Amino acid sequence: MARFAIALAGAALAALAVAPAVAQDRTGVTDTTIKIGIPGPLTGPNASFGAAAYGIAAYYKWVNDQGGVHGRKIEAILADYACNEAKGVAVAKKLIHEDKVFLINGGICSGVALAMRPVIEESGVPWVVSTAVNQKITEPVAKNIFHGSQTSRDAGVNMGKFALSKPGARKIGLIGHTNEWAKGYLDPMRDQLKAAGVAPAIEVTMERGQTDATAQVLKLKEANLDFVGVALYEPELAIFLRDAHKYGLAAPKVGSMGADYVNTEKRLGAREPMEGFFQVFQYKDLTDGPGMKKARDMIVPNLPAGQQMTDFTFYGPGSAVAIVHVLNKIGRDLTREKFVAEMEKLKDFDTGIVAGKLSFSPEDHQGAHQLYVVGYDGGKLSVLEAWGKKAQ
């Protein structure tokens, strides 16, 4: 009897193990097309982040112009959620049930991506997160969800490391929004500092929409800092740097991703406030530098009319390059199960866009970790690895 039970259990286990291999999901794949959904904020106050979604679509267009993937063209479906959670869930359901896409490649605005996670996880549709930085989107691991870009934890750790790489830097202050996006950077940065025995000397906040940073700058200045960690969106970052320059807050500053370095300088209309400001940088090279030429040639000519190239344009296509690589590797017989399995096998893959290399495993779905820092070094905009040390 006991033996029978064991046999039965064994058979059941075997059936379970075999079952996924039997149920092959080819939704969204036809003889000639592969449907890929690209959710992002194309409207609303955060529409400028939508550039990443247009960048992904432009890359797929380039892939199609080269003949597609094993004879199939990629049918990219852009879907707008205006950085609104209720709309984000709607968009996820639309892509899954209405458009019946094969996979999803996108996700910008971490709050919305977090709201989308349970919906997409339950559906089993593969999702390669392109831009949203919160590590909780892919933590704990969901079988079908991958992070194709660095998380804010990587960035925060890098911000801490960079500040500490300046010889003698001990007094470090932090300024950020009160939102989760900013915490996503400043919490790991704080941990990184604490690991080195440095507690932040002062922490101040700046709400979105403020047009003045006098109180914050004066408080930071009084604390007599060696370095300042900054997690602010672009409009507020420009205001903070302007006031920091005005009131002579001379300590060097390291900022998070989410603001564009060149655009910030454009907003300020002056170079001086940018001196001494460094920013975590997620690409191989400056977006107008030689290291990104190949990416520019693929993407920029394929952007829709009226869509300008910004730094954000490339904040997404890196994950798309990895997807196309995996699709090519799988071959003609394409299933979702195979896609997930092949993604998990991807090791040291160079996207030509994202800094460092992408590696996934069944236990770790966060592929990218390497980051640089961009800023003026000796009067020239450069990509740095550490204080005073250019990236290779």
Next chain:
Amino acid sequence: MTGTAGSGTDRASFAASGRVFWLLPLALLGLPLVIGSYVQYIVNLTLVYVLVGVGFNVVLGNLGQLAFANAAFFGIGAYATGTLMYHLKAPFPLALCAGALAGGLAGALVALPALRGIRAFYLAIMTLAFGELMRWIYINADAVTLGSMGMQVPRPTLFGYVLVTDVDKYYVFLAVVTLLVAATANLLRSRVGRAFTAIRDNELAAASIGIPTARYMVLAFAWSGVVVGTAGALYAALVRHVSPEAFNLLELILHFGIVMVGGLASLAGSILGAAVLTAAPEMFRDLPGYEELLIAILMVAVLLLMPKGLASLLARASPLFRQRYFRD
């Protein structure tokens, strides 16, 4: 102010017309059979916004008070429900009641300045400040609200049964919405509702004929808070993620849009308005980026050309509807 009992219709036909109300939810029972999963979600979201519109309309349309705290009621309901479900693993019916109660209390609280004689634009500005203050509290009371990242609300459970699919939620939502809309309709048709109207049309006159205006004002705000707070509770169960940004000024403009486009002081209008504006992203799918502009133009057009909103179109089409659900 005609349209309710006593305008010459005989009692029997009026009672019959009352039963027509129940036909709509009955007809809607079969809806999940004919629509897909995505549309089902949009329908559920529409049900949430039906309550938002119906509740807001009580204060805006029936009581005639310029209150801007609706997004705050919505958020308070969602947070009360989400907090109970997340921290205390409360069953959904209990959390739902808590959301309604919290909304009602917030409503009563907002009515207090109105009792001190603050009206019109002053009330508008004050309630606007209240809404923004609540958003600051959601962000900064992070021990309870989990701050700006928001809360991942667990799956709602109903008497031990877990509501997994949107169809499950749909039947629960439909029941809750039907009950609250019916209750609101009855309230507005009653002596209380007539008192609201009297206050809206002439507060001094209402007070002078012995209507205790203060008490009715608190009641209207509290009921509005209950309905909108319940909407927040349903939102928490549907989207399962509650965060401060979901209750900002843009959300408030959407609420205004639902009431104005549907029709001030019209229950059916709020239902229509919710349906139209929730489906708006679908309608504008071919015009990405134009949604805000088009909703704004729709609002301007309704204000200029159809001050009674879409409900006035219904009224023109159906005499029965006009007699029972429309006032002009």
Next chain:
Amino acid sequence: MLAQLLVSGFAQGCLYALVALAMTVVYRATTVVNFGHGDLVMAGAFCVYVLVVLAGADFFLSAALAVVLLFALGWAIQAGLIRPILAGPHLSLAMMAIAVGYALRGGARVLWGREVLPFPKVFPQGIIKLGPVILSPSDLIVAGVVAATLAVLAFVFLATPVGKTAQAVFQSPRGAALVGIDVGAFHRTMWGIGAAMAALGGILIAPITLLYPDMAASTLIRGFAAMTLGGFGSLPGAVLGGLLLGVGELLVGAYVSTKLIDITAYLIIILVLLLRPSGLLGRPAVVRV
């Protein structure tokens, strides 16, 4: 630090004062509170951008033109959208103002929502040191413009018949019409002036906030706070309220917590309306029932 905070708060307060002044002018003359004022501020700044950057015009010419254009826009909003529903409830008027503002913002988003626009650099760069206090030239320019605007408004409302007209129209439009005042034209003009002042505000704010469709969203509620604190409908009150709010925000931020900067305005609104609804310089804001 205190001296610096007071001076910087004063400069910041001047911007709030300008917003509050413009809304007060419209309110005093027409009894309508323009909930879309922030978006008019944005529209004024975008006008300058279009004229300078896209059409290549001179900055000062563009600024003057933008003020005129916004005057025309305000005039047209009143004539085309507000007047037809003027007999309706307050609610419709407030909604119309919100909807118009929302439309302006939506339009700006369609045209420029996805990119960052550098506003032409017109204010002299650099800093001015007065002892321990640091000022930027734009601080002085903003303060100068606000002072000049206030002086002009004070003159117009106190020393010309406009003040009496405004009072008459505010109290009873019908009575004013009976004594020969063209109430319609007066309303349109005042909306025009309010919008023109919004353009002025936009031109002053844009070099600071830079151009994006939501650039003025947070100034609106601060303008309300300034009006409430100073006393609703009072021109000097709007200025006083704006300045106090500007200074108050910085003091709270520096000495209590930077987290409180954002809610200073909301708390002021709630506390003032509960405790002293007439504000510092205004008339009572409550109705007796």
